[in-house]
Amino acid sequence: MSHDHDHDNELDPFAARVRALETILTQKGLIDPAAIDVIVDTYETKIGPRNGARVVAKAWSDPAYAEWLKRDATAAIESLSYTGRQGEHMQAVFNTEDTHNLVVCTLCSCYPWSVLGLPPVWYKAPPYRSRAVIDPRGVLEEFGLTLPGTKKIRVWDSTAELRYLVVPMRPKGTEGWSEEQLAGLVSRDAMIGTAVAKEPA
Amino acid sequence: MNGPQDLGGQMGFGPVAPETDEPYFHAAWERRALGVTLTAGAMGAWTIDESRHARESLHPADYYSSSYYQIWIKALEVLLKRHGFVTERDLVAGKAVDPAATPKRVLKAADVPAVLAKGGPCDRPVATPARFRAGDRVRTKNFNPTGHTRLPRYARGRNGTVEAVRDGFVFPDSNAHGRGENPQWVYTVVFDGVEIWGEGADPTLSVSIDAWESYLEPA
Numbered sequence: 415m416s417h418d419h420d421h422d423n424e425l426d427p428f429a430a431r432v433r434a435l436e437t438i439l440t441q442k443g444l445i446d447p448a449a450i451d452v453i454v455d456t457y458e459t460k461i462g463p464r465n466g467a468r469v470v471a472k473a474w475s476d477p478a479y480a481e482w483l484k485r486d487a488t489a490a491i492e493s494l495s496y497t498g499r500q501g502e503h504m505q506a507v508f509n510t511e512d513t514h515n516l517v518v519c520t521l522c523s524c525y526p527w528s529v530l531g532l533p534p535v536w537y538k539a540p541p542y543r544s545r546a547v548i549d550p551r552g553v554l555e556e557f558g559l560t561l562p563g564t565k566k567i568r569v570w571d572s573t574a575e576l577r578y579l580v581v582p583m584r585p586k587g588t589e590g591w592s593e594e595q596l597a598g599l600v601s602r603d604a605m606i607g608t609a610v611a612k613e614p615a
Numbered sequence: 616m617n618g619p620q621d622l623g624g625q626m627g628f629g630p631v632a633p634e635t636d637e638p639y640f641h642a643a644w645e646r647r648a649l650g651v652t653l654t655a656g657a658m659g660a661w662t663i664d665e666s667r668h669a670r671e672s673l674h675p676a677d678y679y680s681s682s683y684y685q686i687w688i689k690a691l692e693v694l695l696k697r698h699g700f701v702t703e704r705d706l707v708a709g710k711a712v713d714p715a716a717t718p719k720r721v722l723k724a725a726d727v728p729a730v731l732a733k734g735g736p737c738d739r740p741v742a743t744p745a746r747f748r749a750g751d752r753v754r755t756k757n758f759n760p761t762g763h764t765r766l767p768r769y770a771r772g773r774n775g776t777v778e779a780v781r782d783g784f785v786f787p788d789s790n791a792h793g794r795g796e797n798p799q800w801v802y803t804v805v806f807d808g809v810e811i812w813g814e815g816a817d818p819t820l821s822v823s824i825d826a827w828e829s830y831l832e833p834a
Contacts, residue, residue, distance in 0.1 A: 429644035432688055434709040436651050438701055441711035444658060448724035450650025456731060457649065458639050499734040503782070520623035520767050522667055523683060528734075532649075534637045538683040540628040547623045547769065547822050548812055556631045566819045571623065573765045574801050574825035575737050575784055608633070 462531035463602035465496045466579055469529060470605065471596035473506070474584040484508065487579065491529060501528025501577055507570060508581045509610070514565055515580045516554070516607035518546035519572040526577035530602055537606065547571060557608040580604065582611040616761055619678035620671035623769040624812070648684040652691055657730065658718035660698040663737075664791035668763040669693045739798035741783030745828070747802055751777045752834035755804070755826065763791035766830045770822075774834045775806040778823065786827055799828040 425433065439445040469491055473480040483490040487504035491497070504526060507515040519525065520543050525533040536542050545553050550567050554560070561567065570578045582604040588596060591614075603609035622628075640646050656666065669690035671678070678686060695701035699716035722730060747753060757772035758764075765787050781801040789797045808820030 426642075426644075428685060428688075429642065430709075432644045432648050432651065434706065435688065435692065435695075435701075436647055437709065438705045438711050439651065439655060439695075442700070442715040444700055444715060444718055444721060445651065445654040446721060446723050449654050449657075449722045449727050450647060452724045452727040453650045453653050453731070454646040456727070458646070497734070498732040502734040502736040503738060520769075521620050521765060522670065532639050534633070535641070535683070536631050536633050539631075540622055540625070540679065541631045543622040544625040544628050545631070549817070550820065551817060553631055557633060564819070566821070567817070568805075569820065569822045571767065571770075571822060571824045573767065574781070574827070576781060576801075576803075576825050603633075 457527075457532050461498075461527065463529070463600075463605065464597070465494075465531075466526070466529035466602070466605045467597040467600035468593065469494060469496065469506075469579065470581050470600045470611075471593040473581055474588075474596055475593050480508075480581075483581070491579075496528050498528045500524070501526050503576050504529070504579060505576050506579045506581050507568070509583045509607075511583075512566055513568050514561055514607065514610075515568050515570065515578075516546060516550050517570045517572065517578040517580060518543060520544070520547055521571075521573060524572035524575075524577065526579055528577075529579055530605060534602070554608060557603060559609055580607040582609075585611050585613050587614045616668075616671065616763065617759055617768060618671040619673065619675035620667075621768050623767045645684045648688050652687045654722050655691055655695065655700075657720065657722035658700070659720055660700070660716075660718060661694050662785075662790050663735065664763060664785070664787040665793070666690060666694060667787070668791040671763070737785040738782040739785055739796060741798050741800055745780050745800040745802075747777045747780065747800075747828070747831065747833075749777055749779055753777055753802075753804060753831040754834040756830050756832065760788065762788065764788050766826065767824065769811055770806065770824050770826075773806050773810050775804040775810070775823075777802045777831075778805045779803040781825065784827070786829070788827075788829075802826050802828070802831065804831065 440447050473483050483506045487506040491504050523538040547569050599612040604611050670686050702713040704712045754774050755771055783798040784801045785796040786799050789795055803823050804826045805821050805823040808816040
């Protein structure tokens with residue numbers, strides 16, 4: 415069970431430290447606590463991997479859109495109204511029969527917030543950041559994904575301000591599916607590269 | 616700097632351990648930590664490059680034993696003190712004691728959607744033409760700067776191929792230290808796994824980085 419509600423009488427030391435910092439900045443008029451509420455609500459309820467899944471589903475359904483996404487992902491994604499912080503400069507990378515793509519940020523936690531939301535803890539933690547570039551197959555095994563030995567693996571280390579979105583391959587047996595149905599097959603991990611698209615049930 | 620953040624190829628951290636149906640936040644304070652970090656950043660006193668450098672300047676033992684939101688808050692305290700918004704006396708007291716510098720702006724709740732939607736683009740015009748083209752063979756610099764850099768250790772002194780010429784971007788190595796944006800061309804440079812990791816490397820692996828022009832020389 416996650417323990418994510420406040421207990422004023424038993425704040426752990428770090429919770430107390432954050433609360434103190436917010437209090438100090440608020441008392442000095444430097445921040446607006448109501449702005450924090452809006453930020454949290456935005457990233458908890460409005461911006462998440464459903465955005466990216468719709469981009470992928472559209473690319474699967476519309477070859478012209480896929481071509482645009484390949485050429486200018488920032489504009490193609492903006493056309494679906496997914497814009498903003500940590501999505502200012504986008505690049506879509508397409509999995510093929512030959513090559514599987516995997517995205518990491520070895521130096522910090524760069525991640526395409528506008529299409530995937532806030533990153534999961536493992537994406538920001540040392541095990542993934544250290545090993546994705548040297549042992550991607552071993553990392554993928556830990557996600558339950560075993561790639562054929564002949565498949566090439568391309569790892570994209572997000573060292574600058576480009577943010578990467580993996581476009582997985584469209585599963586067979588989905589001919590005629592609507593974009594909404596297709597989006598349901600596209601998980602967050604498939605757009606990072608630690609999974610592939612789900613097979614139709 | 617060769618700090619704790621430069622993790623590519625390090626060993627001993629154990630398995631990745633993804634969490635099923637992971638929530639965005641694991642404690643209530645993490646929500647506030649995200650919001651305090653973003654609203655404080657919105658004051659406009661420091662850049663994203665300076666904040667990244669503050670995080671990687673934590674002591675390695677502290678960095679590795681902290682969660683990512685803890686790293687953010689510890690670095691934020693450093694930034695707030697450095698720029699005159701918070702003092703040690705404030706932090707000890709847990710309330711405002713000393714006066715603060717004047718911020719460029721205070722982010723109000725009503726403005727949050729527009730500010731988040733706008734983001735902070737850091738592409739900039741560069742006066743000179745791009746030195747390299749797609750397909751060029753290049754070698755990354757071998758250097759060990761004590762300040763901020765975005766060239767990871769594993770990719771220094773390596774031969775690779777320019778795959779794409781990106782835009783001009785703010786140069787973090789100077790911008791993090793208040794020495795100007797000095798935009799440079801950025802390139803996606805791809806390396807064979809064997810070039811980086813040598814003996815025993817996965818022969819099917821290639822790794823790319825996005826490199827500022829001054830990180831590169833013709834190979």
